[in-house]
Amino acid sequence: MSGVTSMSRWSDENGGLDFGLLALRLMLAAAMGAHGLMQVFGLFGGPGMAKFGTLLQGYGFSRNIEFLTWLTGITEVAGSVLLVLGLFTPLAAAGLLGVGISAVKAKWTGGFNPGAGYELELVLAVMAFALLFTGPGWYGLDRHTAWRRKPLGYAVGGLVLAVGGAAAVGSLF
Numbered sequence: 001m002s003g004v005t006s007m008s009r010w011s012d013e014n015g016g017l018d019f020g021l022l023a024l025r026l027m028l029a030a031a032m033g034a035h036g037l038m039q040v041f042g043l044f045g046g047p048g049m050a051k052f053g054t055l056l057q058g059y060g061f062s063r064n065i066e067f068l069t070w071l072t073g074i075t076e077v078a079g080s081v082l083l084v085l086g087l088f089t090p091l092a093a094a095g096l097l098g099v100g101i102s103a104v105k106a107k108w109t110g111g112f113n114p115g116a117g118y119e120l121e122l123v124l125a126v127m128a129f130a131l132l133f134t135g136p137g138w139y140g141l142d143r144h145t146a147w148r149r150k151p152l153g154y155a156v157g158g159l160v161l162a163v164g165g166a167a168a169v170g171s172l173f
Contacts, residue, residue, distance in 0.1 A: 014138070015138075017137065018137035018138035018139055019137075019139070020137075021131070021134055021135075021136060021137030021139070022086075022137055022139040022140070024127060024130065024131060025083045025084070025086060025089075025131060025136060025137070025140070026083075026084060027127070028080075028083060028096065028124060028127045028128060028131065029079075029080035029081070029083040029084045030080070031124055032076045032079060032080045032096050032099070032124060032128075033076060033077055033079075033080030033081065033084075035076055036072070036073045036074070036075070036076025036077035036080065037073075037077060039052040039069060039072060039073040039076070040052075040069070040070070040073030040074070040077065049066070049069050049070075049073075052069050052072075052073070053065040053066060053068075053069045056068060056069065056072075056106075056173075059106035059107065060106065061106070061173045062173070063172065063173050064172065064173055065173070067173075068169065068173045071169075072099055072102075075095045075096070075098070075099050076096065076099055078092075078095070079091075079092040079093070079095040079096040079099075080092075080096070083096075083131070083136075085140065085141050086136035086137070086139060086140015086141050086142050086143070087140065087141040087142055088142070089131060089132075089135055089136040089140065089142050089147065089148070090132060090135075090147050090151065090154040090155060090157070090158040091158065091161075092131075093128045093129075093131040093132035093158060094128075094132060094157075094158035094159070094161045094162040094165075095162070095165070096124070096125075096128040097125055097128035097129055097132060097158070097159070097162035098161070098162040098163070098165035098166045098169070100121055100122070100124050100125025100126075100128055101125055101162060101163065101166035102166045102169045102170065103118070103121035103124075103125070104118045104121045104122050104125055105166065105170065107121060128162075129159075132151075132155045132158045132159060132162075133151060133152070133155040134151060135147055135148040135149075135151040135154075136148055
């Protein structure tokens, strides 16, 4: 039986891991993608661009608010689409991690307080961080890429990109 190739990922030794990574990717994509659609287009009862800009100003952002609203919304939506597909996962996870870092920093003074704090943003950022270091798993278009087989180098590059992006948002906006 050692020469037989399994047709099912469930019977392989990493099948559960790959399914878990798929679930993690899809949940992060659903949460961040819906949030981006709420911000940019006002879908799902969201605030839309103008109200989201006002919210960002309330968190201390004071310059280029319109650009920041677009940047945040498009990063969330595009990163989420890429995660659903399992395509360019390090880039998608880095973008969502950068947004998460910025959101946690903006809400930091609210503490770990349901409704006013940063706990949801922290969980989403950690999910993006985990995907950055694990890769997409088998169930994604990235399954035959170097960043799926050996994600560490790409993860470090993505981490630098995420932290650098969050720092740039903090200083430019």
